[in-house]
Amino acid sequence: xxxxxxxxxxxxxxxxxxxxxxxxxxxxxxxxxxxxxxxxxxxxxxxxxxxxxxxxxxxxxxxxxxxxxxxxxxxxxxxxxxxxxxxxxxxxxxxxxxxxxxxxxxxxxxxxxxxxxxxxxxxxxxxxxxxxxxxxxxxxxxxxxxxxxxxxxxxxxxxxxxxxxxxxxxxxxxxxxxxxxxxxxxxxxxxxxxxxxxxxxxxxxxxxxxxxxxxxxxxxxxxxxxxxxxxxxxxxxxxxxxxxxxxxxxxxxxxxxxxxxxx
Numbered sequence: 001x002x003x004x005x006x007x008x009x010x011x012x013x014x015x016x017x018x019x020x021x022x023x024x025x026x027x028x029x030x031x032x033x034x035x036x037x038x039x040x041x042x043x044x045x046x047x048x049x050x051x052x053x054x055x056x057x058x059x060x061x062x063x064x065x066x067x068x069x070x071x072x073x074x075x076x077x078x079x080x081x082x083x084x085x086x087x088x089x090x091x092x093x094x095x096x097x098x099x100x101x102x103x104x105x106x107x108x109x110x111x112x113x114x115x116x117x118x119x120x121x122x123x124x125x126x127x128x129x130x131x132x133x134x135x136x137x138x139x140x141x142x143x144x145x146x147x148x149x150x151x152x153x154x155x156x157x158x159x160x161x162x163x164x165x166x167x168x169x170x171x172x173x174x175x176x177x178x179x180x181x182x183x184x185x186x187x188x189x190x191x192x193x194x195x196x197x198x199x200x201x202x203x204x205x206x207x208x209x210x211x212x213x214x215x216x217x218x219x220x221x222x223x224x225x226x227x228x229x230x231x232x233x234x235x236x237x238x239x240x241x242x243x244x245x246x247x248x249x250x251x252x253x254x255x256x257x258x259x260x261x262x263x
Contacts, residue, residue: 001255002065007247009068013040014241016071021234024225032081032113032193033223035230036074043067078184081224083216089152090117090128093221096213098178099195101204102134103142110134111179111204113221114193119145132192138174145173156214178212179204 017038027033049063083093092115094100099111117136120129128136128143135142138160145152151163158176163169181187186200197204 001251002067003247003251006066006068007244007251009043009070010244010247011241013038013069013071014237014244017237018234018241020074021230021237025227025230025234028223028225028227030193030223031116031220033225034076034078034113035223035225036076037233038071039073039075040069041072043070076185076187076189077224079224081222083219084222085219087218088116089217090119091115091218091220092117092154092176093216093219094178094213095216097184098180098207098212099184099204101137101177101179102130102194103137104134108196109137109204110190110194110196111187112193112195116220119149130192134194137177140177141174143173143176146171154215154217156216158215176215178207180207180212181205 020036020038024035043066045064045066049059051062052059078097080095083095092100094113094115099113100115102110102112104110112130114130117128117130119126120133121127124147126145126147126149128145130136137143138158143160145160145162146164148165149162150165153161153163153170154176155161158178160173160176161170162173164171181197181204182202183200186198186202187195188198188201190196
């Protein structure tokens, strides 16, 4: 009976849907997180009877039966989250479509919306890094601030300046490297708020002078997950899962009735 396998595919699909919704809700407080949604497609149809139309006479439609559903993609929404004020000079938010560029321990360039950076001191030289120690990039190199830093400022165009202890002059360090992508939905999530480019996303396009957005110092971009919206999706997925399980129970009862015909 087709209904058993069709309903089973529906239950599997809704289970994946619930898993995705749960991940969105778990990351509601994750800085720079972008919510995901699952996309589905119907499976192959079996044609039991084809159209038979000749000079306006005959059957104008097919008799078809489907074989269920399958998940095809998880699409990430890059709509902007709210900007939350932190008053921390090392917190940056991008008011636009751009991404911060960081370098990992293997010299790979990765991209993130998480602008909560830290100071890392190496050989008495301070650098801006992520929470995992990945180096923030400016002008195609690591952001090296030097020593004896008293104040750090970043303009809306990403120009980094510092003032050192005992000095009144402002020293310019460089300009933050921001990147854009032709298809940001094609980026691969690798965890730790980091994204990696793929053939689908295209190569990173470095964007200066506000093309990828402006920098807001002392702010962080929050997750774009809407709890109410996710709760509605969760209830819908739960009901769809329940209905598919009812279909299996109904098919089982029909088979039971067929087996009892000779009794």
